[in-house]
Amino acid sequence: MDTSPLPKPNFLIETKRLSKSFGDRPAVDQVDLRVGAGEIFGLIGPNGAGKSTLIKMLTTLLPPTSGDAFIAGFDLRRQSRDVRAAIGYVPQLVSADGALTGYENLLLSARLYLIPRSERAARIKEALEMTGLTEAADRLAQHYSGGMLRRLEIAQSTLHRPRLLVMDEPTVGLDPVARDMVWDHVRDLRARLGTTILLTTHVMQEVDALCDKVGILHRGKLVESGTPAELKASIGPKATLDDVFAAVAGKEADASGDYRDIRQTRRSAVSG
Numbered sequence: 001m002d003t004s005p006l007p008k009p010n011f012l013i014e015t016k017r018l019s020k021s022f023g024d025r026p027a028v029d030q031v032d033l034r035v036g037a038g039e040i041f042g043l044i045g046p047n048g049a050g051k052s053t054l055i056k057m058l059t060t061l062l063p064p065t066s067g068d069a070f071i072a073g074f075d076l077r078r079q080s081r082d083v084r085a086a087i088g089y090v091p092q093l094v095s096a097d098g099a100l101t102g103y104e105n106l107l108l109s110a111r112l113y114l115i116p117r118s119e120r121a122a123r124i125k126e127a128l129e130m131t132g133l134t135e136a137a138d139r140l141a142q143h144y145s146g147g148m149l150r151r152l153e154i155a156q157s158t159l160h161r162p163r164l165l166v167m168d169e170p171t172v173g174l175d176p177v178a179r180d181m182v183w184d185h186v187r188d189l190r191a192r193l194g195t196t197i198l199l200t201t202h203v204m205q206e207v208d209a210l211c212d213k214v215g216i217l218h219r220g221k222l223v224e225s226g227t228p229a230e231l232k233a234s235i236g237p238k239a240t241l242d243d244v245f246a247a248v249a250g251k252e253a254d255a256s257g258d259y260r261d262i263r264q265t266r267r268s269a270v271s272g
């Protein structure tokens with residue numbers, strides 16, 4: 001029997017024509033997404049573009065209508081158990097239990113992720129330290145601030161040291177100080193454990209500050225993917241991510257053109 005270790009995949013996420021329809025309406029339409037190991041990847045797009053639907057499929061919560069996806073080298077359709085073990089997921093809505101302390105929430109996650117009993121206390125201690133919640137560990141989560149709750153949820157979803165952390169709008173509703181602390185923690189996770197991170201956001205500042213790569217979804221299609229600098233440069237020398245986003249949203253108003261047309265027009269306008 002071949003006992004050599006499995007080759008490491010080049011991409012932590014690789015989808016091939018991945019699609020999801022509700023009735024006859026495509027919510028995610030033939031998406032080819034690639035996220036490299038150790039990347040922080042931001043998924044942006046207008047409301048209803050398909051971001052949540054895409055991440056629900058990648059986290060095995062929603063079955064695809066067609067296409068394929070591989071997470072950490074595992075086939076989403078045939079190896080969903082392995083996929084689940086390889087990921088952590090922080091949903092948009094509050095997932096920590098307010099009636100439990102921070103420590104108890106983490107203990108619950110440790111059991112859920114089948115972390116051996118002998119390792120639980122050390123893992124929880126480390127997670128509390130990493131998220132700056134040691135002092136607050138014995139307080140009920142319902143008394144935590146929004147930022148502390150988010151950090152607790154990230155700690156819970158990474159207790160089993162997943163290779164991929166998926167977060168749906170992780171900083172929505174947070175003040176700038178709390179938001180910066182979440183960003184710091186995300187960077188720290190990647191630096192310490194090499195965790196790959198996929199997040200959705202509506203905040204372009206978050207993409208600029210945190211993401212190595214960004215993908216733009218529009219009407220279910222991945223219309224652009226690259227570094228923030230590449231996407232900005234494709235619009236013009238002084239373009240911001242807001243300009244990039246506006247170019248995509250502009251497509252709504254101009255059914256006769258497509259995104260690339262708009263991009264080309266803007267590039268000509270800037271250079272001309």
Ligand SMILES: Nc1ncnc2c1ncn2[C@@H]1O[C@H](COP(=O)(O)OP(=O)(O)OP(=O)(O)O)[C@@H](O)[C@H]1O
Pocket residue numbers: 022026027045046047048049050051052053054
């Ligand atoms: N369970 C469902 N049943 C029917 N349609 C759905 C369902 N979930 C999502 N949709 C539709 O699929 C499309 C994509 O929705 P989705 O929530 O993935 O978008 P989103 O980009 O995450 O939006 P937002 O930024 O507002 O969170 C929308 O048209 C939405 O109405």
